[in-house]
Amino acid sequence: MQTENYLIRKPSLEKLFNDLIGGGKTIYAPKAKGDLALFSDVKTYSDITEDYIVTANSAKLVVFPRTEKLFSYHKSKEKTEITDAAGSTFPDVVLWGTRPCDAAAFIPLTDTFNGDYKDIIFNNRRERVFLISFSCSRSDEYCFCTSVNSGPGNTSGSDILFTKLSGGDYLAEVITPKGQLLVSENSDLFETKSEEDKEQQLAVVATRFNQVEIQAKLQNLFENPVWDDKSRACLGCGSCAYVCPVCSCFDIQDEAHGNKGTRLRCWDSCGFGLFTLHTSGHNPRETQGARWRQRILHKFLYVPNKSKIAGCVGCGRCSRSCPADINILDTLTSL
């Protein structure tokens, strides 16, 4: 649908928040915890922080939780019974305060969980998520959204995008029919189209590389010293994958309590040595360099070869969270 523009006054944001809470929505929004802002289940508007470039954790947790129950079972001498977790009740979630990069990440993430095999637990969660994003007026040296087809005011993936205007009110761009429905249900809060220029309010994020060129280069870089060179400091802790809004590699594990239990889908990371280890002891990705190569090739070669978009939205979380100070931009710009 064509984007429609409205103006929402600053005090009306709180009213909208309270209306959503009153309507039974679960709201995940950035909340301060120490020096960090974290997407958290927020019940009170004043708990939301505006002081963040991006949150430390990614918003993927609302559709792809750290641990997801796939089914539960009950074993007895006579029979085994399975209860499908897809039949559970999933919450209606509003993601409040996602950045354009966070919202853009829902596109490749949704692709991964669909295709030939549709993951209905993921889809049940995804269709109950509403994204209210806020444009970026600030960025830092880790941000590179403009190099991966996004930007500080990009609308893709969001239902509504708010941009703070010079007077303190917000431009509201309504992107999806879901967004339009919300506006019509709260029409008293939205005024007619703002005349102010959105672009002036946005952070400047320099283009750091050309994604198409990187993709072409990676085609022939499987055997290259860059992978070992750039990953020598890597501890294999997996934090880059855990904070990444696109990373979706998972493990399947059982948890048993006597004759009952659950099968779970848990976050995993290609940075872990155990990720590809065979029972025989053979490991196709034996070194941290081979794992770093997989991470880069997956995001910038394999995913774009298949679906045209990169498996990265340039949020920079991986580099900010890396305890060994490995910066993905450093690898990408040195190819």
Add this chain to the structure above:
Amino acid sequence: MSNQNIYIPYLMRIEKITLEAPGVKTFRLKFENEEDAETFSFKAGQFGEYSIMGVGESTFCIASSPTRKGYIECTFRQAGKVTSALALAEEGDVVGFRGPYGNTFPLDAWKGKSLLFIAGGIALPPMRCVIWNALDTRENFKDITIVYGAKSVDDLVYKDELAEWRSRPDVKLVTTVDPGGETPDWKGEIGFVPMVLEKTAPSSENTIAIVCGPPIMIKFTFPVLEKLGFTEENIYTTLENRMKCGFGKCGRCNVGEVYVCKDGPVFSYEQLKLLPAEY
């Protein structure tokens, strides 16, 4: 299937357990639910995720032939957490099975050709499915030759079936054990599979070679096959990498851009040569 939870396994009852070799067992599994048994179908080369509730899932091929209806079989070696739990299961117990996943051996395209199977150790199970499929539709193929080797006589799997294949006039079976693995009454060959293959020297004319075994065996078998005149597109193998989901989402079995679970596990040597060494 699109509105179903893709992680829910079929419940399968273990109908029969065969001890094949030390630590190696074959399970014959029957569907608990009659409807599942009727709607389920698979093709030679596909695999599944076998599980013990509360322990986890493990990946193996379907070792029985699709021509044998009403059950599936799997053969596994007790090695890790899940296979150790499976090894403790008894006849009548219920296990989980998800599948079939992956591509298949192109048996239809091989009609009218001779087939040469080359297997080492625990790699006979993925080939057994194809062998029985070919033998059950014997009229479709010319010569069928099987070269199979293991560390020792005791480690050879499917001993009864080996005896059956040996006695059939329409199959040529060559078995071998590694030097030192023979028993005093061993009548087969002694030596590694690639050497025995070279000595057997099967014709490459109008023949497809299907190879499966440990990486080291495969590495030395390909040059022998090329020497015998086999071209890359007439050599096939089935790959194995660690897997969790089986349908291209969990992200660990890929070899370069190719997912072993979805694009494989069956590859021709021609395809394999284009892939990076990530398996």
